[in-house]
Amino acid sequence: MNIKILKDSIELGQEAAKYSAHIINRAITEKGKARIILSTGASQFDTLKALIESDIDWSKVEMFHLDEYINLPISHPASFRKYLKERFIDKINLKSAYLVNGEGDIKQTIEELTKEIRKEPIDLGLIGIGENAHIAFNDPPADFGTEDAYIVVNLDEACKQQQVSEGWFPSVKEVPDQAISMSVYQIMQCKNIVSSVPFKVKANAIKNMMENPVSQRIPATILKMHNSMALFLDKDSAFYL
Template sequence: MEIHIEKNADELGKHAASLIADLLNITIKERGEARILLSTGASQFSTINALINKDIDWEKVEMFHLDEYIGLDENHPASFRRYLMARFVSKVNLKNAYLVDGNGNIEENIKKLTENLNLKPIDIGVIGIGENGHIAFNDPPADFDTNESYKIVELDNKCKMQQVGEGWFEDINNNVPATILKSHPKWTLFLDEESASLVKDII
């Protein structure tokens, strides 16, 4: 694990976007294409804003989206599809963009998305960690044993921990879903100074 602490969200976004761009370009050079997984949320604004301005051959990049509310129209202000279309997909010329459709036949939508996702590994995941330690809609207690790439979940109604705060650096624990990242051999955590101050005794 690498930890980067930046002065503010803009600096964090620029640094994260530079790392993402470098990794995408290396992957494209080595394999001729790359696959990226993107999440949504205010914590991603600065990273996505910086990323779209990087020198990347986007026509060789496939993007997958993490989650969506069931029954929410893609034009609704809270739609994650709308978020990614407005802030990312419409700004770069991707090879493919696979968005989660929360309308219609949900099981069929999940099946198609999973088939496309499972064709090849994801090269880079750009995700945020929520107030209760969630990643996407993997709220506590998370099922770390599932083999499903996408599934329908019920959301946790209470945010019991500060983002990146209490319990984040403990052992892998399904009550803090983000701790599963510790099992991945290579991941990087970007924090602004305010977030880092919550975990200063640990990092």
């Protein structure tokens, strides 16, 4: 694992974007296009901002994302589809974007996403780490066994509280109980993984990830098994290291 500790979230975002842009551009040079996975949440703001300002031919990039709440409309402030459209998709000219729709026929949605994501390898996954050390919405104890690409998961209380603390919902009771999430297995199929993890609220998750063996109770520990993993921290999130 390649670990970089930066001054703050802005510098972290710039360095993570620079590193990611190199991977994306290399894929475009080698095969004419790149396939990426994006995370959402407050921790990704600065990385995504810097990434869209990078010198990348976005018309040659296919984008997937990690998760979406079940039965939450795209108009809701917490919708990850809304997040990505406003902060990323609408600002560039992507080749294509495959969004996780948590409304309607969930089984069909998962089947369609699975078909698309498994057509070719994913060159880069920008994978955030939650306060409870989840990756995507794979809360502890995460399912390390399934090889399905996307699964329906139950959100734990710590995960729900993080969504409230970041301002996406006014109270825990308004956070949906379930979401469609990319599986741990599918995340680990990325050729390269970049994790942008700023802020003091993530410090304990990073400490647990680094100090413990791979465990379903600490889902992010699985990332240590990836052969091309870059972890970008700021001084706050690296507080306990």
